Amino acid sequence: MRSLKDIQILTDKGYEDLKKAITACTITNLSLMLPFGITIQVFGEMLKPFLGEEISWKKMWLLFGLGVAAAILVFIANKNDYKKTYVASYKESEATRVRVAEHIRKLPMSFFNSKDLSELTTNIMGDCATTEHVLSHVIPQLCANGISMTLVCIMLAFFEWRLALTVFITVPIAFLIILGSKKLQDKLSQKHIEAKLKASDQVQEYLEGIKVIKACGLDGEKFSALDNALKVMMKMAIRMEVVTGIFVTGAQMIVQAGVGLTVFTGTYLLTGGEIELIPLLMFFLIVVRIYGPILVELTLLPELLYLQMSTKRMRTLMSTPIMTGDGEKQIKDFTIQLNNISFRYNHTEENNQAVIKNMTATIPSGKITALVGPSGCGKSTVSKLIARFWDVDTGSITIGGVNIKTLDPEHLMGYMSFVFQDVVLFHDTIYNNIRIGNLNATKEQVTEAAKAANCDSFIDRLPGGYDTVLGENGGTLSGGERQRISIARALLKNAPIVLLDEATASLDPENEVYIQEAISRLIEGKTVIVIAHRLRTVVTADKIIVLQEGEILEEGIHEILIKKKGLYEHLYHIQQESLGWSV
Numbered sequence: 001m002r003s004l005k006d007i008q009i010l011t012d013k014g015y016e017d018l019k020k021a022i023t024a025c026t027i028t029n030l031s032l033m034l035p036f037g038i039t040i041q042v043f044g045e046m047l048k049p050f051l052g053e054e055i056s057w058k059k060m061w062l063l064f065g066l067g068v069a070a071a072i073l074v075f076i077a078n079k080n081d082y083k084k085t086y087v088a089s090y091k092e093s094e095a096t097r098v099r100v101a102e103h104i105r106k107l108p109m110s111f112f113n114s115k116d117l118s119e120l121t122t123n124i125m126g127d128c129a130t131t132e133h134v135l136s137h138v139i140p141q142l143c144a145n146g147i148s149m150t151l152v153c154i155m156l157a158f159f160e161w162r163l164a165l166t167v168f169i170t171v172p173i174a175f176l177i178i179l180g181s182k183k184l185q186d187k188l189s190q191k192h193i194e195a196k197l198k199a200s201d202q203v204q205e206y207l208e209g210i211k212v213i214k215a216c217g218l219d220g221e222k223f224s225a226l227d228n229a230l231k232v233m234m235k236m237a238i239r240m241e242v243v244t245g246i247f248v249t250g251a252q253m254i255v256q257a258g259v260g261l262t263v264f265t266g267t268y269l270l271t272g273g274e275i276e277l278i279p280l281l282m283f284f285l286i287v288v289r290i291y292g293p294i295l296v297e298l299t300l301l302p303e304l305l306y307l308q309m310s311t312k313r314m315r316t317l318m319s320t321p322i323m324t325g326d327g328e329k330q331i332k333d334f335t336i337q338l339n340n341i342s343f344r345y346n347h348t349e350e351n352n353q354a355v356i357k358n359m360t361a362t363i364p365s366g367k368i369t370a371l372v373g374p375s376g377c378g379k380s381t382v383s384k385l386i387a388r389f390w391d392v393d394t395g396s397i398t399i400g401g402v403n404i405k406t407l408d409p410e411h412l413m414g415y416m417s418f419v420f421q422d423v424v425l426f427h428d429t430i431y432n433n434i435r436i437g438n439l440n441a442t443k444e445q446v447t448e449a450a451k452a453a454n455c456d457s458f459i460d461r462l463p464g465g466y467d468t469v470l471g472e473n474g475g476t477l478s479g480g481e482r483q484r485i486s487i488a489r490a491l492l493k494n495a496p497i498v499l500l501d502e503a504t505a506s507l508d509p510e511n512e513v514y515i516q517e518a519i520s521r522l523i524e525g526k527t528v529i530v531i532a533h534r535l536r537t538v539v540t541a542d543k544i545i546v547l548q549e550g551e552i553l554e555e556g557i558h559e560i561l562i563k564k565k566g567l568y569e570h571l572y573h574i575q576q577e578s579l580g581w582s583v
């Protein structure tokens with residue numbers, strides 16, 4: 001329980017609530033003993049005529065009254081138990097999900113390089129659901145059953161210790177069987193979880209790639225991959241259930257063998273005159289009653305073991321250090337300085353080549369700086385390092401003399417706007433999709449930004465205007481329209497540094513004109529970093545940095561680089577020639 005708190009699956013409040021839930025569950029279990037005790041008393045009265053005694057009706061009416069009171073008590077205890085256990089655990093699990101999502105948001109991008117989306121979804125939804133189930137249905141019941149059974153065991157031992165011993169002697173053996181199967185169950189759980197992840201990966205790939213699958217006629221091939229993954233998942237689930245079932249049933253049989261043992265010992269004591277018939281019969285009744293919770297415990301225990309797999313993954317996730325920094329530092333000058341920086345994406349694999357090698361450059365404040373170079377030379381990586389999506393391995397990046405590693409990533413983001421080629425739009429209204437740039441913006445500011453980004457022409461054509469709800473990832477808009485929405489967002493944010501990544505690639509001439517206009521408004525007076533393949537779009541840049549294989553090869557303005565007749569001039573002429581091609 002404490003370990004759940006330590007790995008932040010349980011908050012302090014959740015930990016306290018769980019303790020309350022266990023107490024409530026124990027009270028419910030003990031309250032359930034009341035009607036049972038009364039039944040035994042009634043049973044004892046009813047047997048009296050067989051022993052030549054008379055039934056006491058006064059006592060019977062008293063027992064009836066007590067029975068009604070006990071039923072009311074059981075109802076109250078159950079109600080309290082429900083509130084303390086279920087309601088508290090669902091609230092706790094909601095808080096856990098938010099905390100996990102918040103932690104994920106603050107993790108460095110290197111973490112996401114080694115994780116895929118379905119694994120993280122499993123973390124947020126699956127593992128939290130398992131924890132929620134175990135917190136509400138397993139831990140309180142297990143602890144409460146353990147406490148109430150121990151109490152009953154002590155009471156029975158006072159009554160007749162030899163019988164009490166035979167009742168409980170099989171219980172530790174049964175528990176040892178379940179605990180002994182832990183290794184095997186862990187292995188099977190791990191395989192089951194892996195199969196589940198693979199299946200959800202396949203489902204995701206199938207749905208995301210449905211256009212390509214249809215266009216390339218891959219339906220059969222991709223569907224059979226999905227079908228196989230689902231079959232493996234089913235096989236693993238059945239295997240896990242069967243093995244768990246064998247151990248649980250075996251353990252339950254051993255516990256139930258205790259009934260036979262008790263009857264045997266009881267008969268032995270009865271014939272030896274060491275116990276009377278009625279107390280013995282009552283003892284048998286109690287035994288049958290208390291075996292119920294023990295059998296339930298045995299089915300709950302494997303679930304607790306399964307939780308360990310989820311908590312292990314959660315522990316890895318929650319103990320991954322987040323990016324930190326001091327959010328207080330204010331920056332006035334936006335000159336970006338790359339000081340001998342080196343960076344590699346993978347530090348673990350053998351092929352961990354540095355993508356950026358000893359790079360030193362200045363990106364002047366209030367000017368346009370273009371990063372150009374062949375595909376894969378590291379242009380996007382440099383922009384990601386400036387935005388602190390990743391931290392450099394060696395060297396430093398400063399903005400206005402402040403090392404960005406000392407800045408809180410969220411604070412740093414406040415200084416930057418991004419216009420990427422692959423625009424992410426949310427399943428929400430156009431208005432809200434633009435407002436993401438600045439959640440404090442007024443309606444007028446949002447529409448003004450949309451106008452400046454040349455969005456109003458297409459928004460006005462939409463039936464709901466600004467209130468039109470976009471499909472998943474803006475599926476109903478064209479590439480150019482999506483790009484203009486992302487520019488509107490950036491305009492609304494009005495950050496002093498603008499990162500443009502391939503913003504006008506793959507657009508038709510009309511859209512390109514609209515977007516170029518919008519971008520001109522966006523970058524006015526800002527420190528701009530442009531990443532572009534098409535060199536004609538950067539000829540007017542104040543500075544061009546030419547990269548090759550993660551190193552700076554040339555620097556300067558267009559005219560000087562052309563005169564230099566180096567890589568830039570070569571790439572520029574190839575592109576000029578290709579512009580003359582026609583199909």
Ligand SMILES: Nc1ncnc2c1ncn2[C@@H]1O[C@H](COP(=O)(O)OP(=O)(O)OP(=O)(O)O)[C@@H](O)[C@H]1O
Nearest residue numbers: 113345346355373374375376377378379380381382
């Ligand atoms: N997340 C990542 N994990 C591992 N390697 C990566 C990752 N992102 C990029 N790379 C590698 O780093 C190198 C530089 O990539 P980068 O995207 O910075 O190049 P680029 O110049 O922007 O390329 P392009 O112009 O084609 O977009 C490439 O070899 C690429 O394969």
